[in-house]
Amino acid sequence: MSAALGNAGLLIALVASSVGALATAVAIIGGNRRALRQAPIYAAIIVGGATLAVIAMQWALFARDYSIDFVQRVGSSTTPTLYNVAAMWSALEGSILLWVIVLALFTGGVALRFARRRDDELVAWALVVMYVVMTFFALVSFGPASPFARGATVPVGFDGPGPNPLLQNHILVLFHPPLLYLGYVGFTVPFAFAIAALITGRVGEGWLLETRRWALLSWGFLTIGILLGGWWSYEVLGWSGVWAWDPVENASFLPWLTGTAYIHSVLVQQRRGMLRVWNLSLLVATFALTILGTFLTRSGVINSVHAFAAGEIDGYLLGFFGIVVVISLGLIGWRGDALRAPGRIDSAVSREGAFLANNVVFALFAFIVLLGTVFPLLVEVFQDRQTVVGAPYFDRLSMPIGLILLFLMAVAPVLPWRTASAGTLRDRLFWPAWCGVAALAIAVVVGADRLAPLIAFMLGGFAGGAAGRQLLLATRRQGFRGLVGRANGGMLVHIGVILIAVALAASNSYTHSATLTIGRGERVEWAGHSFEFVGVSTEVTARADVVMADVLLDDSKVYAPAVTTYLQQGMTVPTPSVRTGFTSDVYLTIDGNDPPATNADEVVLRVFVKPMVLWLWIGGAVMAIGTILSALPSRRSRRPTDPTSAPVLETQHG
């Protein structure tokens, strides 16, 4: 029943999107306005079909419908309800279904938002692009990655294993993947408008303004999705880190990098009409990287080229990636003349000069991450040997890039457009620079050492000062309205980024760890903290056995790092216990391969003392708030003498 409904839903979405793409394109080309006005109806049908498929999948998981192969693999009667909801995206087929529903909602959103302008060619072509992308994902979900495929016959009383234990022991698995997908998929909207602008030849700034908020919010979702992934890793994986530079993480970071470059360089185009080809390329890159990232991580190709044929959707994803790149670049080449920049940048020491520098750095960063991620593949192809590229490589190269970006964040906000005099710079950078010195002095006083983190703290203070200065000036002029709008909301986002950068510099540089063997009732002192092993407690449920080592930390509160044995999978998962604080966290784990017995005389405790981790999450929250504020319209009206963008009218009908 669920399978039939789910398949029907996916088929409806597939037919509606493919027919919608074709019919709308034909209507535009034939100038059939009546048919054009019907274009959004397909979006409504797509939303309906995708929703039906998701409801069917959720029902199948809830009712443990073991006639479906996917439910046999990730369903279990012992999985708690919330994790059962999240089970949908715990394996490939379900995560493609999540992609389908998110894309359907975005498609519906575009149709609704632009309903009044549905016979505008730009909007219509954008819908065609959305429908084409939707067709691809609906096809993959209906065909090779069907979550509703019939499973083998199972004996009476069969119960599935449930999702991977790592995906059912922290609440964040409910939020991290959907938010990440909202970010990934959201970039389809500006991409669709970019392609529509290229097709119609309306390559002026109109399409940018239409999609500014879509791009910004998608970027915000991607940012928060990535950060929640880091938080999940910290709370669940037990190695006390938030980011390991593994291919899956890099796949989400790549579109973030190009997306971040885009939301900056787009300002130059809006203001000066320049960098058109570059902005289009960044959007194409962002969208294509979400597809490439999914291919790289889902196919197993990164780990070994011999796994190339293992996945069933590899060919589809790689083919779609190729089509996206070829068509987009072809269109950009075709419109080359209309895209030529009508303006010029007068001075490198100007706002637009800083944005250019920012873009070069972000593009380089993306290139490095991509290179490091696919390098093992290149080595295997060209040299037939295996190699790994890990965190130390990425850490080494991302550190100088991070410092350069902090410096740009300090200087760029105070730079005026067009050109800056030395006097203006001196005036405007005076207080931010002193903030940098103060941050450095505080760091030295509290005992920080080593050059790289010290420079990071100094530049963090400098950049924070610059952002704070702008916010102060804006709020002094306009009160709380001064926090709203692109420029000022953006400064709040910068403050969030700076908090994260400083927290990362501190936690990566000054983490201390030790393995302590503590007898029952014994009290051990280490790194300014005391640890007393109180005893072992256990918790037995139908789903899992939990063994907890109760440790009294600093004579104040008992923390209980645990090892959970999931009975269905026979898998043990250690779960850390963390005391979170404003200055540092104390992170406790016990060995998952060797959990203590109930009457154990001693426990082997792994302890990490990590400074400033909390500020990563606070920084993330500030970024989220800043993103929302910058998506709100600001009150400031444009002066007609502001350096304006290109003669848009000339190219609009070109």
Next chain:
Amino acid sequence: MFVAVVALLAIGSTRDAGPLNPGDRIDSISRRVACPVCDGESVFESRNPASEAIRAEIRASVYEGTSTDDEILASIASSYGGKVLLVPSSSGFDALIWALPAAGLMIGLVGLWFAFRRWRAEAASLGLPSQDDYNLVDEALQRHRGQRDD
């Protein structure tokens, strides 16, 4: 201000933080070694028994106290093969992973330099604004002020 920055950086970066404690040293070495049987995790992150074995080896070498970090890494690489080292070497084909980013940076900088040179040449060819241009700006400003007063 410059003096203050240099002085503070000098104090901070040259202060003796003392030798790394053994736990931190084991961590820093194990971060540079890949778990031989899992995908992309380092020995530091992985909880796999194979990684536990390598960690134990590192721990033993650290407590023995006779080898440097690089010597410990070399001995692990010789017993498990070069593919357990997470930092690619800087010779042969692997050198590309270091050279290409440097080349990318150079291309970016040279590209920017050319772009600015072209823009500067274009700007120079335009000459100074004419009286008509000034009038246009004045007119626009006037209109803007008028709107604001409304």
